[in-house]
Amino acid sequence: MKKNLLLTAVMLVTLTGCDYLPFGYTEVGDVVKNPARFQGKEIKVKGTVSDAVKIPFVEMKLYTIKGEGGELTVLTDGPLPAADQQIAIRATVDSMAIIDGEIIGLKLKEIKRL
Numbered sequence: 001m002k003k004n005l006l007l008t009a010v011m012l013v014t015l016t017g018c019d020y021l022p023f024g025y026t027e028v029g030d031v032v033k034n035p036a037r038f039q040g041k042e043i044k045v046k047g048t049v050s051d052a053v054k055i056p057f058v059e060m061k062l063y064t065i066k067g068e069g070g071e072l073t074v075l076t077d078g079p080l081p082a083a084d085q086q087i088a089i090r091a092t093v094d095s096m097a098i099i100d101g102e103i104i105g106l107k108l109k110e111i112k113r114l
Helices: 002-016 028-033
Strands: 042-055 060-067 070-076 086-094 097-099 102-104 107-113
Touching (some): 028 060, 042 070, 042 107
Parallel strands (some): 070 107
Antiparallel strands (some): 042 060, 060 070, 086 107
């Protein structure tokens, strides 16, 4: 009985902490080089924030995350992060269109900051 309870507790702690483990991240450059592979998928990325912008009247907030091999635009509903801040996020890969295999308007939609 105690063994089952302990095993259950360990599994719950492991599952709730999965986002915060230091592995399982996708390189920004991998998404930039092969965006069709990630289209519509949920990924974790980390990098350095540059260019944070809030567009008035439409309540759009976005920032750029620079990582190994490239940079991506991130749309967020949360507060904008500070420039030069190291950040890790869980996000969905999206684009405006795919024409002849070319991705137009590649971006990430932030789900959660880690």
